Amino acid sequence: xxxxxxxxxxxxxxxxxxxxxxxxxxxxxxxxxxxxxxxxxxxxxxxxxxxxxxxxxxxxxxxxxxxxxxxxxxxxxxxxxxxxxxxxxxxxxxxxxxxxxxxxxxxxxxxxxxxxxxxxxxxxxxxxxxxxxxxxxxxxxxxxxxxxxxxxxxxxxxxxxxxxxxxxxxxxxxxxxxxxxxxxxxxxxxxxxxxxxxxxxxxxxxxxxxxxxxxxxxxxxxxxxxxxxxxxxxxxxxxxxxxxxxxxxxxxxxxxxxxxxxxxxxxxxxxxxxxxxxxxxxxxxxxxxxxxxxxxxxxxxxxxxxxxxxxxxxxxxxxxxxxxxxx
Amino acid sequence: xxxxxxxxxxxxxxxxxxxxxxxxxxxxxxxxxxxxxxxxxxxxxxxxxxxxxxxxxxxxxxxxxxxxxxxxxxxxxxxxxxxxxxxxxxxxxxxxxxxxxxxxxxxxxxxxxxxxxxxxxxxxxxxxxxxxxxxxxxxxxxxxxxxxxxxxxxxxxxxxxxxxxxxxxxxxxxxxxxxxxxxxxxxxxxxxxxxxxxxxxxxxxxxxxxxxxxxxxxxxxxxxxxxxxxxxxxxxxxxxxxxxxxxxxxxxxxxxxxxxxxxxxxxxxxxxxxxxxxxxxxxxxxxxxxxxxxxxxxxxxxxxxxxxxxxxxxxxxxxxxxxxxxxxxxxx
Numbered sequence: 001x002x003x004x005x006x007x008x009x010x011x012x013x014x015x016x017x018x019x020x021x022x023x024x025x026x027x028x029x030x031x032x033x034x035x036x037x038x039x040x041x042x043x044x045x046x047x048x049x050x051x052x053x054x055x056x057x058x059x060x061x062x063x064x065x066x067x068x069x070x071x072x073x074x075x076x077x078x079x080x081x082x083x084x085x086x087x088x089x090x091x092x093x094x095x096x097x098x099x100x101x102x103x104x105x106x107x108x109x110x111x112x113x114x115x116x117x118x119x120x121x122x123x124x125x126x127x128x129x130x131x132x133x134x135x136x137x138x139x140x141x142x143x144x145x146x147x148x149x150x151x152x153x154x155x156x157x158x159x160x161x162x163x164x165x166x167x168x169x170x171x172x173x174x175x176x177x178x179x180x181x182x183x184x185x186x187x188x189x190x191x192x193x194x195x196x197x198x199x200x201x202x203x204x205x206x207x208x209x210x211x212x213x214x215x216x217x218x219x220x221x222x223x224x225x226x227x228x229x230x231x232x233x234x235x236x237x238x239x240x241x242x243x244x245x246x247x248x249x250x251x252x253x254x255x256x257x258x259x260x261x262x263x264x265x266x267x268x269x270x271x272x273x274x275x276x277x278x279x280x281x282x283x284x285x286x287x288x289x290x291x292x293x294x295x296x297x298x299x300x301x302x303x304x305x306x307x308x309x310x311x312x313x314x315x316x317x318x319x320x321x322x323x324x325x326x327x
Numbered sequence: 328x329x330x331x332x333x334x335x336x337x338x339x340x341x342x343x344x345x346x347x348x349x350x351x352x353x354x355x356x357x358x359x360x361x362x363x364x365x366x367x368x369x370x371x372x373x374x375x376x377x378x379x380x381x382x383x384x385x386x387x388x389x390x391x392x393x394x395x396x397x398x399x400x401x402x403x404x405x406x407x408x409x410x411x412x413x414x415x416x417x418x419x420x421x422x423x424x425x426x427x428x429x430x431x432x433x434x435x436x437x438x439x440x441x442x443x444x445x446x447x448x449x450x451x452x453x454x455x456x457x458x459x460x461x462x463x464x465x466x467x468x469x470x471x472x473x474x475x476x477x478x479x480x481x482x483x484x485x486x487x488x489x490x491x492x493x494x495x496x497x498x499x500x501x502x503x504x505x506x507x508x509x510x511x512x513x514x515x516x517x518x519x520x521x522x523x524x525x526x527x528x529x530x531x532x533x534x535x536x537x538x539x540x541x542x543x544x545x546x547x548x549x550x551x552x553x554x555x556x557x558x559x560x561x562x563x564x565x566x567x568x569x570x571x572x573x574x575x576x577x578x579x580x581x582x583x584x585x586x587x588x589x590x591x592x593x594x595x596x597x598x599x600x601x602x603x604x605x606x607x608x609x610x611x612x613x614x615x616x617x618x619x620x621x622x623x624x625x626x627x628x629x630x631x632x633x634x635x636x637x638x639x640x641x642x643x644x645x646x647x648x649x650x651x652x653x654x655x656x657x658x659x
Contacts, residue, residue: 068405101438109436118404119437123428129394130429133401133409140357140383140407160424163394170389324439325473327497 008222011062013286017295019061019218020281023053023274024299026077029086030249032303033076033093033107037253042093046107047074051216051248054273055180056081058221059148059243062229066145068116068138070131072180073108074247075120078150082117084110090306096313103316104324116145124185125151125158128177132164135173135238146232147175148225154185156199162206165240169206172237176228179240180215182247187259200242208238215243216273219280246271332517339509341483342372342448345490346410348519350380353408356494359386359395360412369414370450370509396422396447400430400499403445408494415461416451416503419469430499431474442497446490452505452543452593453638459630462638464542464594469501470571470603476500476524477571481545483513485568488522496524505542505593525572529581533563536587536655539578539604540564544591544624544643551648560656570600578604579613586618587655593642596625619658622651 007016030048037046049056056077060069063082071078079089085100092099093107100110111119118134121127131149138145155161156179168175179199183190196202203210209228213220221243228239246268250257257265281287287295336344350356357380358373364387367374377385388395392413399409413419419426430443453462470477476498480486486504493500530545531552540548545566552562563581567574582588588608590601601623608614608621624643632638 070401099438101436101440104438105436111437111440113404113437113441118401118441119433121429123424126397126424126429129397129425130401130404132394133398133403133407134405135401136398137402137405137407140402141355160393160397163389163391164397166389167391167394167398324435326476327434327442327444 007219007284008226010226011222015061016281016286019057020277020287020292021295021299022081023057023277024296025086025302026053026056026080027274028300028303029080029089029306030076032307034249043095044106045252045254046093047252048249049074049077049247051268051272052180052182052245053077054218054221054277055178055215055243055245058218059178059225062222062226063146063148066116066143067148067229068118068134068145069148070118070127070134070150071120072127072150072152072155073120073122073124074152075110075150076107079110079112079117079120082112083115084112084117086302086306087309090310091313094310094313095315096310097316097320098309098313102320125155125160127151128155128160128164131175132168132173135168135175136171138174139171144233145174146229148229149175149177151177151179152185153179153181153183153190153199154188154193156202157193165202165206165208165238168238169208172235174232174235175238176225176232177238177240178225179242180245181242182245184247184251184259186251189259198242200240203240208240210240210242212242212244215245216271216276218273218277333514334517335512336483336515337510337512338483338486338504339370339372341487341515342490342504343374343376345487345494347376347379349491349494350384355406355408356410357384357386357407358410358412359388359399361388361390361414363387363412368412370506373412392418392421393425396425397429399445400425400433400443403443404433404441408444410446410448410494413447413449416449416465417460417463419449419465426469426475426499426501427472431472435474443499444497446493446500446502448502448504450506451503452507453631453642454507454543456633456635456638458633462631464592464626466501466503466570467594467598467600470600474499475571476569478502478524478569479542480504480568481508481542481566482511483515485522485528487515488520489524489568491519491521492524495521500524503542507543522568524569525574527565527567527574527577529563529577530566531562531564533561533585535561535585536589536652537563537565537578537581537585538589538591538648538652540566540591541570542593544593547643547645548591548648551645551652554645554649555652560652562652573607575607575611579608579611582608582613583616586616588617589622589624589651589655591624591643591648593626595628596623597628599625601625619655622655624648624651
């Protein structure tokens, strides 16, 4: 099923190609992490976004370099899309000193403040007020950046979501809230946890626009997020966009997925955002089959390199244990 | 030399003056909080500030403690220096995730990237008849969290200087203002000045017993000391002013001199910060100098009651302090 929408005119062909490769980077990164967990090579826990590549790449793909993002605990894709360095990311998951957080943060706390990635978050909904604060800075200092705030369907039932949307709305802040509705808050199906069909409907309670998009359709995502971001940039305040998508993997590594069926998983896999984007790019003659394969190969190689980088990186020295508690 | 102008102002005015002077100098500083605009704040601390600085920088918020605390964190992380007025320190419970999991941890968990220069100012303590949900002293909670700094000024002079230091600090600082101290006055210089965080003040020198007291208990302890002096007991009073960082050296040195220690705070004794000070001494070289057991005076383990007689009985009062000192000094 191809997108029914037109390719966005604000995005160059070069950018579309790089987004296609980026989606594979995200896919391969998390597939690799999945394998390493299974082998016990990475400890702790992690939350994989395999299947959700389009919402990360499509949303962040329309941002300017100065724009910022706030991520979730399922944030590897967001980080990569915000120009994240996969070497530093993999090293962080290996707990190495060369990682984004010097091995002290792990999967749930990767941030790249200089690049405008204000961090993943281990607290469901915890990052939403932070995005409002970052948007406040943009407005008060007239810096012209917009904040994209990612969170899941589960977080939309947290108080922080409601408080933050209200605050952003009354202050007309340049923040776009993106709910990645992957159908489950851990094991809780969204249908059992809310009485409404679409989380985006909650926008009306705060007097801001709310939109539902197919979260596996790159074109619809890019067009919708671009419009909301530019409106926010012009001072028209926030918006809420709900991406209907699906995580192919479990909630985290210990998840046996007893709460859902194989049939359901198969159905969603058919809607794979990467494949749909590829078919479209080929149909529009932006990519040839060969080029597409080449980009995919490149992505795979980069992830292999990241693994080597991580494996060859040193452990953090014990002396660093107490550093950075205070600035 | 320029003449330093000193006049008597209230604790409340000192806090306001510290903020106003800072805001005139630094565009990045702004205040946000509930009813801080035209209303001037529940205790009047920000009165008149919206007229001078406007609604952008004296930012009235909805009643949304989690969002405004998190908003302050996000603003601080992106280059502002917010001051958050949390209307009552009890409401810190509603902002807990943002202060404990976000503000305090951001720098460390990001591997040293980013900083969170914000101050949370909040009225604490009992004595106003506001009962259980508007009267608590929860500073030990905040002191327990690595990454937060905790300040408890006991007079107007300290309040002004410590608030300047808190605003200059690149870390989240929780600044507890005792409600009953707001109207107290003392000499305060008009100029800006800073009192470093982590520097205790010896409020009274003495040789018989060291009392470490915080916030309003400093005043009650001073009163007790005046009474005890008549009986020939000479009390030394140390006000740590900031419990994170804590001036351990000043307390240790004092205990080595007097050989006796009493800690007095309003917060519930059980799990309170007094236990930390007592343990710190027990673990230090000052332990060998002790001539009597360490004593802690703190609030009873009950919510603060409404009835004025009961409310007073919950937290240490001057006679309690006098009695504790006599017992300590009598111990052979």
